Amino acid sequence: MSGEVRLFRSVKEIPPEDYYTAGRRTCAGCGPALAYRLVLKAAGPNTVVLGPTGCMYVANAHQFLTSPYALPWFHTQLGGGGAAGIGTAAAFRALMTKRKRIPEEINVVVFGGDGGFADIGFAGLSMGVSYDYPRLLYVLYDNESYANTGIQASSTTPWGATTTFTPSGKVKRIGNERLKKNVALIMAAHPGVKYVATATLWPPLDLPNKVRKALESGGPSFIHVLTPCPKGWFTPPDLAVELSRLAVETGLWVLWEYENGKFKLNYKPSPRKHVKQYLQLQGRFAHLTADDIEVIEERTKKEWEMWMEMERTGRLIIPWPSSPGDSGDNMTL
Amino acid sequence: MKVVTRVSEALQIPRKKPITGARAIAEAVKLADVDVIAAYPIRPYTGIMNALAEMIANGEFMAEIIVADSEHSQFEIAKHASAVGARTFVGSSGVGLAYATEAIIVTAMDQLPVVAIAGCRALDDPGNFGMEWNDVLLFRDSGWLISWAKDPQEALDMTLVAYRVAEDRRVMLPHFIAVDGATITHIAAPVDVPSKKDVTEFLPLYRPPYPLDPAYGPVTKAQHIAPSLIGPEQRKHVDVAMKRAREVIVEAWKDYANYVGREYSPFIEAFHMDDAEVALVTMGAYTINALHAVEKARKDGVKAGLIRLRYFRPFPFWELRKVLSSVEGVGVLDFSYSFGSPDSGGVLFNEVRAAMYENPKPALDFLFLGGREPKPDDFVRALKILYEYVRTGKTPGNKRVFWLTLRGEDV
Numbered sequence: 001m002s003g004e005v006r007l008f009r010s011v012k013e014i015p016p017e018d019y020y021t022a023g024r025r026t027c028a029g030c031g032p033a034l035a036y037r038l039v040l041k042a043a044g045p046n047t048v049v050l051g052p053t054g055c056m057y058v059a060n061a062h063q064f065l066t067s068p069y070a071l072p073w074f075h076t077q078l079g080g081g082g083a084a085g086i087g088t089a090a091a092f093r094a095l096m097t098k099r100k101r102i103p104e105e106i107n108v109v110v111f112g113g114d115g116g117f118a119d120i121g122f123a124g125l126s127m128g129v130s131y132d133y134p135r136l137l138y139v140l141y142d143n144e145s146y147a148n149t150g151i152q153a154s155s156t157t158p159w160g161a162t163t164t165f166t167p168s169g170k171v172k173r174i175g176n177e178r179l180k181k182n183v184a185l186i187m188a189a190h191p192g193v194k195y196v197a198t199a200t201l202w203p204p205l206d207l208p209n210k211v212r213k214a215l216e217s218g219g220p221s222f223i224h225v226l227t228p229c230p231k232g233w234f235t236p237p238d239l240a241v242e243l244s245r246l247a248v249e250t251g252l253w254v255l256w257e258y259e260n261g262k263f264k265l266n267y268k269p270s271p272r273k274h275v276k277q278y279l280q281l282q283g284r285f286a287h288l289t290a291d292d293i294e295v296i297e298e299r300t301k302k303e304w305e306m307w308m309e310m311e312r313t314g315r316l317i318i319p320w321p322s323s324p325g326d327s328g329d330n331m332t333l
Numbered sequence: 334m335k336v337v338t339r340v341s342e343a344l345q346i347p348r349k350k351p352i353t354g355a356r357a358i359a360e361a362v363k364l365a366d367v368d369v370i371a372a373y374p375i376r377p378y379t380g381i382m383n384a385l386a387e388m389i390a391n392g393e394f395m396a397e398i399i400v401a402d403s404e405h406s407q408f409e410i411a412k413h414a415s416a417v418g419a420r421t422f423v424g425s426s427g428v429g430l431a432y433a434t435e436a437i438i439v440t441a442m443d444q445l446p447v448v449a450i451a452g453c454r455a456l457d458d459p460g461n462f463g464m465e466w467n468d469v470l471l472f473r474d475s476g477w478l479i480s481w482a483k484d485p486q487e488a489l490d491m492t493l494v495a496y497r498v499a500e501d502r503r504v505m506l507p508h509f510i511a512v513d514g515a516t517i518t519h520i521a522a523p524v525d526v527p528s529k530k531d532v533t534e535f536l537p538l539y540r541p542p543y544p545l546d547p548a549y550g551p552v553t554k555a556q557h558i559a560p561s562l563i564g565p566e567q568r569k570h571v572d573v574a575m576k577r578a579r580e581v582i583v584e585a586w587k588d589y590a591n592y593v594g595r596e597y598s599p600f601i602e603a604f605h606m607d608d609a610e611v612a613l614v615t616m617g618a619y620t621i622n623a624l625h626a627v628e629k630a631r632k633d634g635v636k637a638g639l640i641r642l643r644y645f646r647p648f649p650f651w652e653l654r655k656v657l658s659s660v661e662g663v664g665v666l667d668f669s670y671s672f673g674s675p676d677s678g679g680v681l682f683n684e685v686r687a688a689m690y691e692n693p694k695p696a697l698d699f700l701f702l703g704g705r706e707p708k709p710d711d712f713v714r715a716l717k718i719l720y721e722y723v724r725t726g727k728t729p730g731n732k733r734v735f736w737l738t739l740r741g742e743d744v
Contacts, residue, residue, distance in 0.1 A: 046547050050413070058557050065562055067553035072545045074416055075555035076409060077435050083406035087369065087413030088545065090397035094368035094419055098395055100538065101418070106547060124409070127402035 005216040007209045008042075014208060015041055019049075023066035026059045029237025031227030031244070032141040033059075034201055036111060039139055039225075040071065042208035043215060047107040048088055049073045052081040052121055054113035055148030055229075056141065081112035081138065082124030085220075089133035107135045107215050114142045114156040118183050126186075129193040129220040136220045137211065140183055143229035151232045155181040158252075160292060161284040163232070168287040175287065179320065184224040188258040188316055194219030197257035197266075200226040201244035206255060206266065217259065226253045234283020246278040251300050254307055258316065265311040275300055349525045354485035354517035355380030357524045358450060358510075361492035363394045364532040368419035370398045371410035375429035376462055377515040378452030382424070396422075404429040408436035408449070415445040416554060418544040420496065423447060426514070427454030427461075430468045440507045441476030442567070443555055444574060446499035446539070447507040448492065451479075453514050453617075453668070455704035463704010464514035466616075466669035470645070470680045476571045478508040478578055479646040481616040483602075485522045488512050490595060491643075493532060497585045500539050503577040511645070513618035513668075531592040579647050600649035602641040603656050605631065609638025611719050612657060614685055615666035616642045619707060623666055626712035635720050645681075650688035657689065662723035663696040664715050670702050678734045697722060698734040705738040 019040040026033040049071050076084035088108045095101035117125050117140040145163050146152040152165040158180045162168045166176040188196040195217035199207040214221035228243040247253035250273045255266040275297045279285040306319030358381045372382035401407040404425045411423040451469040455461040482488035495508040543552045583599045590596040613623050620641045630637040667679030682698035699715040701707045722728045736743045
């Protein structure tokens with residue numbers, strides 16, 4: 001760990017400099033774009049940014065050979081995020097150790113989507129957090145689908161969402177029937193990882209402060225950021241922050257961090273809003289019946305017993321019942 | 334280029350000692366002071382990484398050695414380390430190379446001078462430790478430079494020269510050194526290891542033109558593009574680099590000889606070609622067996638010659654045309670195959686034939702597929718079939734392609 005972590009105490013302390021700027025063609029109201037901007041503001045100028053293929057690859061330029069990055073940035077293949085971070089960090093360490101480059105603290109931030117980190121690049125990400133490179137941060141911007149290719153389900157798409165690969169039909173009514181993978185819990189199960197957190201675009205200081213903590217943690221780190229996607233969620237473009245807030249307040253998105261072997265809940269919705277307040281705003285859940293929504297509400301309620309147990313004990317627990325509505329067994333990590 | 338007096342070198346006791354090909358390549362990587370190494374196990378190339386890991390663990394030199402989760406990650410690690418400005422080393426064999434295909438391809442398109450060993454191995458299925466060239470040749474169209482070593486000594490020399498060529502600003506392309514499987518990696522032979530001083534002078538520090546490093550300002554690399562904007566132009570960049578590589582390769586080997594004292598003809602090695610009427614063409618480790626067959630035939634009065642290609646990419650078509658201009662027939666000793674290709678032949682066979690298109694020669698293909706070890710007699714037989722073909726225009730079964738190690742009928 002390299003000294004005191006400088007945390008933002010108010011929005012006014014967030015630096016005006018942007019490292020993720022104009023020159024891109026992300027959608028109006030793009031959640032991931034806001035996350036990029038906040039993460040890089042917090043990371044600052046001594047940062048290398050890497051991006052596996054994903055909507056934030058294709059959307060971040062394309063037509064006019066422009067680049068939104070005021071920092072070094074390099075593409076990596078869809079499954080290459082973990083390796084790209086390791087290769088970059090290893091190069092800096094080797095060159096500095098061998099005095100081929102002046103020693104300096106350089107952040108390596110890899111932004112992967114849910115496809116890039118939860119699916120095809122999952123093994124690489126696991127390898128990435130198993131090495132001891134400080135200032136290596138993996139940020140999963142999770143818009144809960146392969147949005148660039150036309151909204152196909154990933155392993156973080158929530159139960160009940162329609163996507164073009166999991167449409168709601170006459171026979172298969174629910175749409176996506178898989179439960180959302182909790183990548184952050186899996187990352188926290190890696191003994192070498194120094195900092196793991198979840199975040200979203202609300203509360204405003206939560207994400208930038210977690211980036212600061214991650215980069216100062218002295219080892220590899222991972223932040224799973226829920227980023228609303230107007231295109232994939234079928235929502236108006238002005239709702240990105242509102243949806244982030246509702247995801248937290250309904251308990252569907254749990255803000256937590258894991259540091260020095262200790263679990264900490266960052267926000268306890270009290271009272272927790274009913275999940276329908278979040279779901280009903282989104283076209284991808286429009287086909288769900290009141291009963292379906294109750295299934296989600298019940299499952300969320302049960303999960304929260306476990307999240308509260310984690311908060312109480314400071315330990316990680318796998319919080320899911322084995323099937324929707326089933327209380328099941330829980331495993332302590 | 335620097336001219337050195339060789340007096341001090343000549344006075345030294347030869348440093349030749351028997352080491353395996355794997356060790357020889359590892360010695361080259363150490364001499365090149367490689368910064369980042371990415372490893373993942375698959376036979377037969379693994380021995381190189383074992384040797385490097387041991388050297389690093391014992392403090393013989395310093396490099397970051399990453400045990401990757403897959404070959405795909407391995408090649409991505411090397412690519413990204415190279416973009417920052419590190420000298421990198423990576424490698425694989427058989428299906429491992431196939432698994433890494435995506436990462437291998439983008440490394441060339443990004444023009445990053447990664448150096449990789451391809452320890453040739455038959456592709457699955459079924460699993461097979463034998464030697465075939467099809468794994469490396471998956472990348473013949475990818476923009477990688479591909480050279481082929483015949484023995485541990487040349488594998489060491491080629492590794493050092495590969496860094497020099499790949500990192501030359503006129504080239505900036507990644508480089509495979511193909512070695513014929515265990516025939517090189519696991520066989521000990523006397524190897525002269527060059528001095529650190531000579532290698533340091535021959536191989537300057539790697540300095541990429543646009544490092545991915547905040548100290549050099551914001552560089553956006555491999556941004557997504559509209560194909561109409563720079564699609565063909567980007568491909569042309571790689572094309573020009575590959576074309577320029579020809580002159581850089583010639584320069585590099587000449588300079589290497591100045592420092593290290595071993596001379597190689599850069600693109601092809603020719604044996605008994607001055608008066609040859611028939612010629613065998615091959616690459617790699619079995620050259621020595623082919624040479625024995627050629628010399629045996631010569632004792633029987635057959636004017637036979639042998640050509641070994643040292644590079645597959647860039648393909649030495651010009652040199653090949655020249656050296657084959659006076660022969661009456663060509664036989665390719667081929668460890669590669671392309672199912673359904675013209676005349677159902679090997680990859681090398683059809684490349685050689687394409688190179689000879691303007692001045693065609695009767696050509697036969699002798700295949701050694703599926704990893705079964707050829708016998709010395711197979712090469713003798715190949716030469717007999719070729720000589721008979723040149724003399725009479727006839728071959729057994731009127732065929733042009735022979736599966737020499739096949740048991741049962743060659744249909």
